[in-house]
Amino acid sequence: MFALVALPLPLSEPLIYRIPSHLEGKLDLGFRVLVPLRKKIVTGFVVGFAPASGVVHIKEIKDLLDPYPLFSEEMLKLTRWVSEYYVCSWGEALRAAVPSSLMLKSQMWVRRVMGEYVVPTQGLSLRQKKILEILADEKERKLSSLAKALKAKGLYADLYELNKKGIIEIDERMAELGARIKHEKKVRLKNFDGGSGNLELIRTAISTLKKKSTAQSRCLELLLENEGELPFKELTTKYRICTNSLKGLEKKGFIEFIRVEKIRESNWALDLPQTQPLSLNEDQEDVLKKIVEALEKGVYSSFLIFGVTGSGKTQVYIEAIRKVLEEGKEALVLVPEISLTPQIISRFEANFGEKVGCLHSRMSAGERFDTWRRIRGGKLPLVVGARSAVFSPFQNLGLIVVDEEHDPSYKQDDPAPRYNARDVAVMRAKLNNAVVILGSATPSLESYYNARQGKYILCQLKERVQKQTLPQVRIVDLLQERKKGNRRFLSTNLRTLLQDRMEKKEQALLFLNRRGFSTLVKCQDCGYVEKCPRCDITLTFHRIDFSLRCHYCNYQKKAFGLCPNCQGYRFTYKGVGTQKVIQELEEIFPQAQMERMDLDTTAKKGSHQRLLSDFGKKKFGILVGTQMIAKGLDFPDVTLVGVVFADFSLDLPDFRSKERTFQLLAQVAGRAGRGQQKGEVIIQTYYPQEWAIQLAASHDFEGFFKKELEQRRELGYPPFNHLILVVFSGRSLRMVKISARNFSTKLRRMLKMGKLQVEEVLGPAPAPLSKIKNLYRWQVLIKTKSAIKTGSLIKKILEEKKRKKKTEPVRITVNVDPMDML
Numbered sequence: 001m002f003a004l005v006a007l008p009l010p011l012s013e014p015l016i017y018r019i020p021s022h023l024e025g026k027l028d029l030g031f032r033v034l035v036p037l038r039k040k041i042v043t044g045f046v047v048g049f050a051p052a053s054g055v056v057h058i059k060e061i062k063d064l065l066d067p068y069p070l071f072s073e074e075m076l077k078l079t080r081w082v083s084e085y086y087v088c089s090w091g092e093a094l095r096a097a098v099p100s101s102l103m104l105k106s107q108m109w110v111r112r113v114m115g116e117y118v119v120p121t122q123g124l125s126l127r128q129k130k131i132l133e134i135l136a137d138e139k140e141r142k143l144s145s146l147a148k149a150l151k152a153k154g155l156y157a158d159l160y161e162l163n164k165k166g167i168i169e170i171d172e173r174m175a176e177l178g179a180r181i182k183h184e185k186k187v188r189l190k191n192f193d194g195g196s197g198n199l200e201l202i203r204t205a206i207s208t209l210k211k212k213s214t215a216q217s218r219c220l221e222l223l224l225e226n227e228g229e230l231p232f233k234e235l236t237t238k239y240r241i242c243t244n245s246l247k248g249l250e251k252k253g254f255i256e257f258i259r260v261e262k263i264r265e266s267n268w269a270l271d272l273p274q275t276q277p278l279s280l281n282e283d284q285e286d287v288l289k290k291i292v293e294a295l296e297k298g299v300y301s302s303f304l305i306f307g308v309t310g311s312g313k314t315q316v317y318i319e320a321i322r323k324v325l326e327e328g329k330e331a332l333v334l335v336p337e338i339s340l341t342p343q344i345i346s347r348f349e350a351n352f353g354e355k356v357g358c359l360h361s362r363m364s365a366g367e368r369f370d371t372w373r374r375i376r377g378g379k380l381p382l383v384v385g386a387r388s389a390v391f392s393p394f395q396n397l398g399l400i401v402v403d404e405e406h407d408p409s410y411k412q413d414d415p416a417p418r419y420n421a422r423d424v425a426v427m428r429a430k431l432n433n434a435v436v437i438l439g440s441a442t443p444s445l446e447s448y449y450n451a452r453q454g455k456y457i458l459c460q461l462k463e464r465v466q467k468q469t470l471p472q473v474r475i476v477d478l479l480q481e482r483k484k485g486n487r488r489f490l491s492t493n494l495r496t497l498l499q500d501r502m503e504k505k506e507q508a509l510l511f512l513n514r515r516g517f518s519t520l521v522k523c524q525d526c527g528y529v530e531k532c533p534r535c536d537i538t539l540t541f542h543r544i545d546f547s548l549r550c551h552y553c554n555y556q557k558k559a560f561g562l563c564p565n566c567q568g569y570r571f572t573y574k575g576v577g578t579q580k581v582i583q584e585l586e587e588i589f590p591q592a593q594m595e596r597m598d599l600d601t602t603a604k605k606g607s608h609q610r611l612l613s614d615f616g617k618k619k620f621g622i623l624v625g626t627q628m629i630a631k632g633l634d635f636p637d638v639t640l641v642g643v644v645f646a647d648f649s650l651d652l653p654d655f656r657s658k659e660r661t662f663q664l665l666a667q668v669a670g671r672a673g674r675g676q677q678k679g680e681v682i683i684q685t686y687y688p689q690e691w692a693i694q695l696a697a698s699h700d701f702e703g704f705f706k707k708e709l710e711q712r713r714e715l716g717y718p719p720f721n722h723l724i725l726v727v728f729s730g731r732s733l734r735m736v737k738i739s740a741r742n743f744s745t746k747l748r749r750m751l752k753m754g755k756l757q758v759e760e761v762l763g764p765a766p767a768p769l770s771k772i773k774n775l776y777r778w779q780v781l782i783k784t785k786s787a788i789k790t791g792s793l794i795k796k797i798l799e800e801k802k803r804k805k806k807t808e809p810v811r812i813t814v815n816v817d818p819m820d821m822l
Helices: 073-085 090-096 126-137 143-150 156-164 196-212 214-225 232-238 243-251 282-297 313-326 338-355 365-376 387-391 421-431 445-452 478-483 492-503 578-588 607-616 657-669 691-697 701-715 733-753 787-804
Strands: 002-006 015-018 032-037 040-050 106-112 168-174 183-189 229-231 255-261 301-307 330-334 356-359 382-385 397-403 435-440 457-461 472-477 507-511 520-523 540-542 547-549 556-558 571-574 594-597 622-625 638-643 680-685 722-730 760-772 775-784 811-816
Touching: 002 032, 002 090, 015 032, 015 040, 040 090, 073 090, 073 387, 073 421, 073 787, 106 126, 106 143, 126 143, 126 156, 126 168, 156 168, 183 214, 183 232, 196 214, 214 229, 214 243, 214 255, 229 232, 232 243, 243 255, 282 301, 282 313, 282 435, 282 457, 301 313, 301 445, 313 330, 313 338, 313 397, 313 435, 330 387, 330 421, 338 356, 338 382, 338 607, 356 365, 382 387, 387 421, 397 421, 421 435, 445 457, 445 701, 472 478, 472 492, 472 691, 478 680, 492 507, 492 578, 492 638, 492 680, 507 657, 520 540, 578 594, 578 622, 594 607, 638 657, 657 680, 657 691, 657 701, 680 691, 691 701, 722 733, 722 760, 722 787, 733 760, 733 775, 733 787, 775 787, 787 811
Parallel strands: 301 435, 301 457, 330 382, 330 397, 356 382, 397 435, 472 680, 507 622, 507 638, 594 622, 638 680
Antiparallel strands: 002 015, 002 040, 032 040, 106 168, 183 229, 183 255, 520 571, 540 547, 547 556, 722 775, 722 811, 760 775
């Protein structure tokens, strides 16, 4: 009997392995197994079985890793669809559905063979001699450690040659798990059940022991106060009860030591004042009624809740989830940004307590591992998480909520699978006969078009939950500000309103979708601008640590004091980032309390939570941030929102640039006036007549939808076609160009012969960011009606190309329905 094993590698099909006799009858679909692959041992997933094969030399499965299948039939179907739609291997899709700590693989270990004779060094390269010098002490070394010591990569050829000559030995061993079940030692009262008889015995013992050992009597008192058990570490460190006292109690038969699993979890909820329970208004009740009817039918239904900012969409989610949990089913809530997790977790924990779990990339490997197992065991029926949580191992899923469904953060760009969590959520709901709710104040054009076409049930919330008016929005022309002599980044209007809010003890948000201090530093004497050596982009100046950084490859260097080109010392700091806005605020309002929220300030674990908790408690009045403050946040004392520069997204070479601009401006404007006081919004721009900005200022989504849809129809862009972006990247610009041109030529030839059914093939052309991480990038764009059919054909073409030229120096990635063209 043979098993089909999907490996987390870009392979066209699962590989066939022989099932060893000791595993016959024990394997089933979805099991995790260890299999040999060339000279390595890797983790794979059983996805099928095959009868006896005519091939003689088929490798055996090495081992079975779990007592139960990791994947249900539903998850296997979902990941199969992901692999077909997003043009990746089934194994890559399955890898995305489990914590990375469960992906075991072997590591190469190298050891020098030491004999009585002297090893001949003639005919060895300089690098091979250095390898032998490092291994001279006869200690074993991991390949990674050896490469680090040599400060070199690509050692395989040298090591295999030394191995052939009998000078070194090479061994493959399994690496340790990235995370495993954690246990802790606890102290427990022996035979304690809380009954009156037990209590009387313990109290008598405490009275007796007080005369002899206060530590032992204190220990028994503490255990009584804590339901009969406490961690050993807590007793010995916090309460300073020595180990001898505990052992004495154990000998007397009062306590016992036990080893129990310790669940690793972080508290992601915000520490905010308790709020009153909210009741639904008439519009919310109507929306909820439709959702509950679908839940009761137990069939797949998809809803798009289009509600203005502050219309109470989250409360509708909560009531729908309450219904699902009452029926014994499970619910998943997806949010686009980790920054939204603390506030929404707080809302759900206030309603559902310990039933709520959290899953996102900022958690440690151990926390993710424990949360994943608890979800699989049915102990967390409600999970709130970012993109990857869409693959949570639920057994009885009844509802999926995708909050801020329009957000591009739901799309994964690297590594494969390059999926959109929103679309995967819709497919998962379909496979489970569950209900999926997409919610947004600014739906994506694709989702709103689908709702207009009847694919989704459209529900609208046209007013804010407590009938508050939407904020008044004013557009400030920065060109006129410059003509009036204002060279600052904050306009006169915005400065006046900030001063007013500080006097009233109200709060303000300032939005700028660019971190750092200045986007470039230019020498005034010779015009020199420092560029990233790995990417085709200028380095951003960060004033906090006086560094120059690339935001694409993380290259970093100390900012220079003198120009490297002419030794000049006069520099112009062009462009603006969140750090420069903070500096300007400190100059204008030296007494103001303010904080910055961007990727730099939220790098540490818990930083999102701290910043939002402090802002909610009004410890500071002005929060400056990037897009992580633009959506989902609900602070009633925020009455002013300032958009420092609205034009960044408009200037991008992307057909979605106007949609992105409209969504960002409408979303950030919606943070103002959610309490009792009215809100105001200032949008600063050099394009005050731009229709996307004008429509965002007037909160006119319908007007924007109609105008943008017509342009998309003319150009054949989504929602009228799917886009497939094929990117060619490599260190040789010549090879990248040749690969891209050959590919596009083949597509056009097939299109002419009728073998390819697509609307248009565009390119090849350099990518907008033509060099990233030392890789040149060219791309081909395909417009098609059927993403799966076209993707399957592209996959075959690329497989043929790979077979013909095994050492292809060009990396090829396929991105279906990309959220940006950069």
